Amino acid sequence: MKTEKQDIKLVFSESARDFVLEAFHKTVDDEGYIVEQDNKQQRILTLDGQEIRKDQFAGVRKGSEIYVKSDIVSLIEMCDDIRSGKTAHAPVVRES
Amino acid sequence: MLQWLENLKSLVHIDLSKVKQIKLISDIKNNKFINYEDNRKTVILNVSPGVMTDPTQKQQLLEIVKSAGLEDPAQPLLEEKASEETTQLAELYDDDPLIAYFQGKIPNDDMPILRSALFIKNAHAQGRPVDRYKIELRERYGKRADIISNLCTAGYFESHIKPMYEELERRPNFSREMFMENYDIMIKGTPFAVFVRRSQSYSDLSGEVEGKIITNQRYGRKTLNIHAIGAENVSVLNSLLQDETITQYFSAEPSTKREGNIMVAQIFF
Numbered sequence: 001m002k003t004e005k006q007d008i009k010l011v012f013s014e015s016a017r018d019f020v021l022e023a024f025h026k027t028v029d030d031e032g033y034i035v036e037q038d039n040k041q042q043r044i045l046t047l048d049g050q051e052i053r054k055d056q057f058a059g060v061r062k063g064s065e066i067y068v069k070s071d072i073v074s075l076i077e078m079c080d081d082i083r084s085g086k087t088a089h090a091p092v093v094r095e096s
Numbered sequence: 097m098l099q100w101l102e103n104l105k106s107l108v109h110i111d112l113s114k115v116k117q118i119k120l121i122s123d124i125k126n127n128k129f130i131n132y133e134d135n136r137k138t139v140i141l142n143v144s145p146g147v148m149t150d151p152t153q154k155q156q157l158l159e160i161v162k163s164a165g166l167e168d169p170a171q172p173l174l175e176e177k178a179s180e181e182t183t184q185l186a187e188l189y190d191d192d193p194l195i196a197y198f199q200g201k202i203p204n205d206d207m208p209i210l211r212s213a214l215f216i217k218n219a220h221a222q223g224r225p226v227d228r229y230k231i232e233l234r235e236r237y238g239k240r241a242d243i244i245s246n247l248c249t250a251g252y253f254e255s256h257i258k259p260m261y262e263e264l265e266r267r268p269n270f271s272r273e274m275f276m277e278n279y280d281i282m283i284k285g286t287p288f289a290v291f292v293r294r295s296q297s298y299s300d301l302s303g304e305v306e307g308k309i310i311t312n313q314r315y316g317r318k319t320l321n322i323h324a325i326g327a328e329n330v331s332v333l334n335s336l337l338q339d340e341t342i343t344q345y346f347s348a349e350p351s352t353k354r355e356g357n358i359m360v361a362q363i364f365f
Contacts, residue, residue: 061169
């Protein structure tokens, strides 16, 4: 997906996942799930309420922060939301 | 230009005029911050701890990365592979008439499955591995996803389900629910069904039916549904039901249901 005004994409490799998570003040708990840096009991959730492991982390999009899983169905749902202009607020994080 | 990109230009001091992509990596074996690939169309920024030793520079880059993800709702910040797949998905949306045709016709919950199935079909045709996608689809939607995916790959959405819709649509009492009921019967019965196809020779068809009868018998199933849509296929099905190669297995008269040019025969053995 691209907007007319921008041709340059920013992407990250699997190796840079930790850096990207750090940018959003997130880290990884002992079981590999992405959690809040300042409260490691709080696992972050996708828009449909799923917890995300670091190896499933595909990225972040605006709305306020929507975390995307890497499976094909999640990517399709993201494409649908972007095409329809849906920018729902992210769900409340779940205490583990 | 988006603000994050302006800020990044100020940080890295490189000419971005020919750049198409900026990729973050963490390579501990490489001590260079900036590298290039793809004829300098991709700028690679190495964010490994050994390179990001200046805390101020690191903090600036972290803030740029965060704003890159949140500045434009149409431009998510994605992992490289997810970004490639998303581009492929976007192309599929624009090009595939099947998605446009079935939107609003099949159950809404089946649309993401159909899109995924088309993506898988496309990837397979391009020689890319698809096992991972099939597993992901099955994990999310269960057995129904396998069935729809198989129907899609075999071209049945074009050869059977679309003609079924068009046939039913001609009826004066047609409703979406009428189509969905028939569609659901087809989906649920697919593992135990044969679909008559114009592209298939009669001998191939009878071979397939005979093979499924034998397989079904082996696993304790005593019936098989055969679907035909279109006058020509209905005629072929009727011939099949008189064919001794097949009728030799019958334990009872087949049960047939015909509505116009849609026919389903349930055979018993």
